[in-house]
Amino acid sequence: MFNPKSRRNAAFAALLLAGTALGGLGATLVPAAAQNQTTAAAPIMPQAGPALPGFADMVARVRPAVVTITSTERVQAEQASSPFPEGSEQDRTFRQFFGGRQQQQEAPRAAKALGSGFLVDAEGHVVTNNHVVEGATKVVVTLEDGRELDARVVGRDPRTDVAVLKVDAGKPLPFLALGDSDKARPGDWVVAVGNPFGLGGTVTAGILSARGRDIGAGPYDDFLQVDAPINRGNSGGPLFGLDGTVLGVNTAIFSPSGGSVGIGFAIPSNVVKQVVAELEAHGHMERGYIGLVSQPVTPEMAAALNLSQQKGALVAELEPGAPAAKAGLKPGDVITAVNGDAVSDPRGLARQVAALRPGTEATLAVRRDGGEQSLRLTTATLPDKAAEAAPQSTAKEQGRLGLALAPINPAARESLGLAGDVQGAVIAAVRPGSPASEAGLKAGDVVQSVGNRAVTSPQEAVQAIQSQGGTGDTHRAVALRILRDGHSLFVAVPTA
Numbered sequence: 001m002f003n004p005k006s007r008r009n010a011a012f013a014a015l016l017l018a019g020t021a022l023g024g025l026g027a028t029l030v031p032a033a034a035q036n037q038t039t040a041a042a043p044i045m046p047q048a049g050p051a052l053p054g055f056a057d058m059v060a061r062v063r064p065a066v067v068t069i070t071s072t073e074r075v076q077a078e079q080a081s082s083p084f085p086e087g088s089e090q091d092r093t094f095r096q097f098f099g100g101r102q103q104q105q106e107a108p109r110a111a112k113a114l115g116s117g118f119l120v121d122a123e124g125h126v127v128t129n130n131h132v133v134e135g136a137t138k139v140v141v142t143l144e145d146g147r148e149l150d151a152r153v154v155g156r157d158p159r160t161d162v163a164v165l166k167v168d169a170g171k172p173l174p175f176l177a178l179g180d181s182d183k184a185r186p187g188d189w190v191v192a193v194g195n196p197f198g199l200g201g202t203v204t205a206g207i208l209s210a211r212g213r214d215i216g217a218g219p220y221d222d223f224l225q226v227d228a229p230i231n232r233g234n235s236g237g238p239l240f241g242l243d244g245t246v247l248g249v250n251t252a253i254f255s256p257s258g259g260s261v262g263i264g265f266a267i268p269s270n271v272v273k274q275v276v277a278e279l280e281a282h283g284h285m286e287r288g289y290i291g292l293v294s295q296p297v298t299p300e301m302a303a304a305l306n307l308s309q310q311k312g313a314l315v316a317e318l319e320p321g322a323p324a325a326k327a328g329l330k331p332g333d334v335i336t337a338v339n340g341d342a343v344s345d346p347r348g349l350a351r352q353v354a355a356l357r358p359g360t361e362a363t364l365a366v367r368r369d370g371g372e373q374s375l376r377l378t379t380a381t382l383p384d385k386a387a388e389a390a391p392q393s394t395a396k397e398q399g400r401l402g403l404a405l406a407p408i409n410p411a412a413r414e415s416l417g418l419a420g421d422v423q424g425a426v427i428a429a430v431r432p433g434s435p436a437s438e439a440g441l442k443a444g445d446v447v448q449s450v451g452n453r454a455v456t457s458p459q460e461a462v463q464a465i466q467s468q469g470g471t472g473d474t475h476r477a478v479a480l481r482i483l484r485d486g487h488s489l490f491v492a493v494p495t496a
Contacts (some may be wrong), residue, residue, distance in 0.1 A: 068114065068142040127272060129163060130156045139152075156279070162276065179247050186210055188241065190240065194230065194234035206262075208225070245269075291318065292315055303476045305332065313346040427441055427445045
């Protein structure tokens with residue numbers, strides 16, 4: 001059970017590992033005897049080559065704690081969709097033979113899927129992927145000795161794709177230790193054990209290819225990339241180091257074909273440790289939350305905001321009343337550290353904040369207007385919610401950037417779905433090939449500030465742009481804070 005729905009269309013560059021080199025059998029050749037000699041030729045004797053690591057002893061120790069997971073869920077049978085106009089004779093004939101709205105809805109059927117997992121204590125707690133058990137009405141864990149045990153879902157965390165199950169075997173079970181994934185290095189040997197395609201107890205080996213991969217699975221992506229072959233059914237299975245500790249939980253593959261092409265992804269064990277502890281204690285994850293949207297500091301944005309380096313997380317939007325807003329953060333601030341730990345980018349900021357328990361005090365290092373500030377806040381609990389909105393409007397040109405700006409009149413406010421307190425200037429048109437077009441601006445965006453200077457009209461926006469580089473060459477770019485589809489973000493627009 002692999003490649004969760006949210007990942008089906010993910011695309012990454014792929015390299016195929018043909019095989020593990022078996023290297024170095026040397027040979028000693030015995031010279032042929034002289035023509036006038038009758039001595040019998042000696043056999044060719046192989047010399048010992050360099051020893052490669054063997055995995056058999058380690059696998060024998062760990063395999064009893066690796067399990068197969070069978071999840072059952074109820075799925076609604078799909079009915080064929082008629083290609084003919086509804087109510088037509090062809091439509092009625094089609095539905096008569098292939099089903100449709102005119103027929104009684106077919107009852108849901110049971111569907112089973114296979115995955116992998118592993119025991120993490122003698123009491124029977126099992127770690128697997130969330131997508132292995134999500135939506136399941138029944139979960140069965142099969143041990144290496146063939147016993148099948150009904151499992152209870154203790155907790156699930158969709159954001160990291162980790163789930164914890166519990167089985168009762170009536171006696172202590174063998175279990176695995178979670179290692180320190182921070183010590184794993186690209187080039188280290190790794191071994192995967194799992195249940196690919198229902199072939200339980202399968203062992204594959206390779207190396208750790210890379211660390212810190214973002215595959216678009218969620219806000220806390222920090223995957224280990226491996227070239228040990230993993231396939232459908234390996235989901236939730238352990239990835240081992242040579243010492244037999246678990247370095248990660250296999251969770252996704254890059255696969256144009258559905259099978260392994262040599263690139264897989266595992267959740268680091270240090271992430272799994274934290275999630276498992278929370279799920280066992282509370283049944284759900286409690287993550288810190290400060291209420292902001294941030295974006296990367298690109299070279300263009302660094303130039304536009306007069307930053308000396310391209311590191312940190314640029315604050316694009318603040319949630320009213322959330323901890324970040326209460327602490328005095330402003331759009332345009334760049335967060336460079338949390339509690340003294342450097343922030344490299346928005347993804348790093350999200351992981352650092354999420355690692356703080358709700359109610360924790362934290363100190364943020366912030367760059368604002370060329371200076372350094374320190375702001376203190378208390379984290380809240382990360383809520384489950386989503387936001388959305390809409391786009392379009394008419395005009396005043398800011399020629400150098402290629403923008404036509406219009407005021408936010410009642411018609412524009414209604415068509416764009418803007419709240420009554422939203423102020424700024426609507427982008428009515430973007431000239432093709434202009435700097436604004438190249439920067440990704442589009443009609444319907446609302447310019448709310450230029451740099452840190454808020455604007456309430458097209459005239460104010462033009463003046464602010466001109467003062468920040470629209471008429472001179474002192475800046476290579478202008479940072480515009482825009483509102484798009486209900487979310488704020490900064491866009492660096494070249495002026496040269």
